[in-house]
Amino acid sequence: MGEILTSAQMRAKERRVMQAGEVTGLGLMERAGQGVLDETFRKFPDLDKCKAHAVVLCGPGNNGGDGFVIARGLFERGWKVEVFFWGKAEKLSDDARQMHDAWAALGPIHSMTPQSAGQGERPTLLFDAMFGIGISRPIPIECALSFHAVCDRASGDKKVICIAVDCPSGVDVDTGATLLRDDPSRANGDTDPRKIAERTDLCVTFHAPKLGHCLAELGRHPVAVVDIGLDAVPADAVIPPDGVTRSIPPVAPETWLKEVTGLGRGGHKYTRGHALILAGGVGKGGAGRMAARAALRTGAGLVTLGVPSEALAENAAHLNAIMLTEISSAKDVSQALEDTRLSSVCLGPGLGVGMETRDRVLAVLRATASDGRRAVLDADALSSFADAPEVMFEACHENVVITPHEGEFARLFPDLAEKVRISDPSKQGLGKVEATKLAAERLGATVLLKGEATVLADQRGASAIHSALHDRAVPWLGTAGAGDVLAGIIAGLTAHQVAATSAMIDLAAAAVWLHAQAARSFGPGLIAEDLPEQLPKVFRECGF
Numbered sequence: 001m002g003e004i005l006t007s008a009q010m011r012a013k014e015r016r017v018m019q020a021g022e023v024t025g026l027g028l029m030e031r032a033g034q035g036v037l038d039e040t041f042r043k044f045p046d047l048d049k050c051k052a053h054a055v056v057l058c059g060p061g062n063n064g065g066d067g068f069v070i071a072r073g074l075f076e077r078g079w080k081v082e083v084f085f086w087g088k089a090e091k092l093s094d095d096a097r098q099m100h101d102a103w104a105a106l107g108p109i110h111s112m113t114p115q116s117a118g119q120g121e122r123p124t125l126l127f128d129a130m131f132g133i134g135i136s137r138p139i140p141i142e143c144a145l146s147f148h149a150v151c152d153r154a155s156g157d158k159k160v161i162c163i164a165v166d167c168p169s170g171v172d173v174d175t176g177a178t179l180l181r182d183d184p185s186r187a188n189g190d191t192d193p194r195k196i197a198e199r200t201d202l203c204v205t206f207h208a209p210k211l212g213h214c215l216a217e218l219g220r221h222p223v224a225v226v227d228i229g230l231d232a233v234p235a236d237a238v239i240p241p242d243g244v245t246r247s248i249p250p251v252a253p254e255t256w257l258k259e260v261t262g263l264g265r266g267g268h269k270y271t272r273g274h275a276l277i278l279a280g281g282v283g284k285g286g287a288g289r290m291a292a293r294a295a296l297r298t299g300a301g302l303v304t305l306g307v308p309s310e311a312l313a314e315n316a317a318h319l320n321a322i323m324l325t326e327i328s329s330a331k332d333v334s335q336a337l338e339d340t341r342l343s344s345v346c347l348g349p350g351l352g353v354g355m356e357t358r359d360r361v362l363a364v365l366r367a368t369a370s371d372g373r374r375a376v377l378d379a380d381a382l383s384s385f386a387d388a389p390e391v392m393f394e395a396c397h398e399n400v401v402i403t404p405h406e407g408e409f410a411r412l413f414p415d416l417a418e419k420v421r422i423s424d425p426s427k428q429g430l431g432k433v434e435a436t437k438l439a440a441e442r443l444g445a446t447v448l449l450k451g452e453a454t455v456l457a458d459q460r461g462a463s464a465i466h467s468a469l470h471d472r473a474v475p476w477l478g479t480a481g482a483g484d485v486l487a488g489i490i491a492g493l494t495a496h497q498v499a500a501t502s503a504m505i506d507l508a509a510a511a512v513w514l515h516a517q518a519a520r521s522f523g524p525g526l527i528a529e530d531l532p533e534q535l536p537k538v539f540r541e542c543g544f
């Protein structure tokens with residue numbers, strides 16, 4: 001499965017490979033700089049032929065070192081190159097200093113100021129090699145202004161294509177957030193460092209994407225990854241496997257899907273499991289019905305919808321293959337779950353917020369605590385614990401997944417949600433991944449935090465990201481009821497007997513992928529009801 005690293009993991013990996021004598025820092029920097037150029041011309045092939053004009057903005061660290069390599073590479077390709085440097089040559093690392101000197105033998109190095117950077121003709125390409133993964137505080141305003149001064153040069157009217165080296169300067173790659181000043185009046189307009197990420201057309205990073213590249217906050221530009229030769233030492237030798245955040249989908253999604261879910265293997269309806277979905281009362285059953293249909297389409301052998309007595313007639317009029325049973329209280333939930341053939345339970349969508357729902361959740365958690373059966377808690381099942389989340393944490397177990405959106409997450413974990421909003425690591429700001437991992441640890445179960453980037457983490461410290469960005473963008477998935485369908489897909493996958501050996505986080509990750517894939521398959525105009533109906537096509541495309 002593809003790995004997504006933190007900046008500390010990337011540094012650990014670099015150190016280890018260098019210690020092993022496989023590469024030198026200088027060699028890595030050379031490959032990094034040349035790799036940025038290769039990816040740039042792969043993405044914009046016409047530019048390679050035009051031998052035009054580029055500006056490279058170099059910062060005081062090794063990101064700047066990459067910039068000097070890029071300048072030299074462009075010069076050797078016949079480009080006109082202007083280099084601006086923020087910092088002092090004598091303070092550069094040995095590697096960056098050597099790259100600085102190698103460029104100095106070919107062309108001038110201008111001191112970076114908004115005035116100097118704003119002079120001359122607008123270039124075709126602008127490389128942002130000011131700050132990379134070593135950023136620890138908001139970038140100097142002058143650097144941000146210099147970047148925009150190049151883009152907005154008066155002479156010329158073409159849009160400058162902006163390439164970020166490793167990340168847009170000012171972005172914390174562990175969180176995807178841009179580091180901001182305390183004093184907002186000093187950061188607006190062009191001094192707002194977020195505008196650099198907004199203007200970026202392509203980001204080229206090294207070895208593996210970092211967490212921030214997969215979270216929407218960093219910007220909407222594509223991210224290319226360049227191999228710089230760090231695979232000489234296996235990742236496991238540096239970082240324990242559970243410490244690496246995995247990318248969903250992995251490299252071979254179809255094979256992975258079969259392995260994790262066991263779908264496509266033989267069996268009969270009982271081995272495929274029986275999912276129980278609890279729905280709301282009169283007029284509130286739509287969410288539960290959609291979850292139930294998704295569970296059935298995902299391949300659960302049987303699906304039963306549990307509804308209060310007064311809603312039986314309404315639901316009976318809507319259902320055919322899905323069975324119906326009366327569940328009017330927490331006691332009914334406990335009784336229903338005495339039938340151990342019910343192998344997964346999903347509750348929350350349309351259930352209503354309050355003590356009644358809370359009691360049903362606790363009944364489900366008690367019934368599934370020690371027999372391996374899986375439970376999916378979503379929507380109202382989560383909001384019902386807003387004033388006493390610890391009651392839910394106490395009852396949760398490793399076969400539970402909760403699927404909050406950001407609002408529901410904030411109700412259960414207000415302190416963690418608050419920290420996600422702080423974009424200054426020195427004030428203990430957290431990224432979405434770290435916050436989800438802490439939440440899972442607290443819960444003792446799997447947490448699936450929804451959004452454009454869906455983050456998953458479990459109680460053992462495993463984590464994964466499904467990033468619906470760039471070529472996987474599905475903005476039309478933000479439609480009423482889409483979350484109910486996701487909860488149903490998880491219930492369907494976890495009902496299967498063959499899924500019993502797969503970790504909850506892997507099954508939930510597979511569900512997120514299927515959900516987004518169904519939305520991609522349908523396309524714009526999608527409503528939640530369409531999602532389960534697309535699943536057969538998605539399965540067929542996966543070779544089932």
Ligand SMILES: NC(=O)C1=CN([C@@H]2O[C@H](COP(=O)(O)OP(=O)(O)OC[C@H]3O[C@@H](n4cnc5c(N)ncnc54)[C@H](O)[C@@H]3O)[C@@H](O)[C@H]2O)[C@@H](O)CC1
Nearest residue numbers: 028029032061062063131132133134135136137138139166
């Ligand atoms: N051997 C390596 O370590 C490699 C590093 N590479 C590049 O090196 C980068 C990381 O280099 P560094 O660790 O030197 O860090 P950066 O170049 O990202 O920036 C940190 C430098 O800027 C200073 N600084 C940080 N925040 C600042 C601020 N707000 N205002 C002013 N100065 C600030 C720091 O003191 C340090 O000198 C990567 O992003 C990548 O581009 C690549 O060349 C691949 C190999």
Ligand SMILES: Nc1ncnc2c1ncn2[C@@H]1O[C@H](COP(=O)(O)OP(=O)(O)O)[C@@H](O)[C@H]1O
Nearest residue numbers: 405450451468474475477478480481482483484
């Ligand atoms: N812009 C988007 N791109 C990709 N996925 C999205 C987007 N907006 C929402 N989603 C997905 O749609 C689902 C919405 O769930 P949720 O917020 O619970 O909605 P509802 O309560 O209406 O069902 C989640 O799975 C979420 O990840």
Ligand SMILES: [K+]
Nearest residue numbers: 128131167169
């Ligand atoms: K950069």
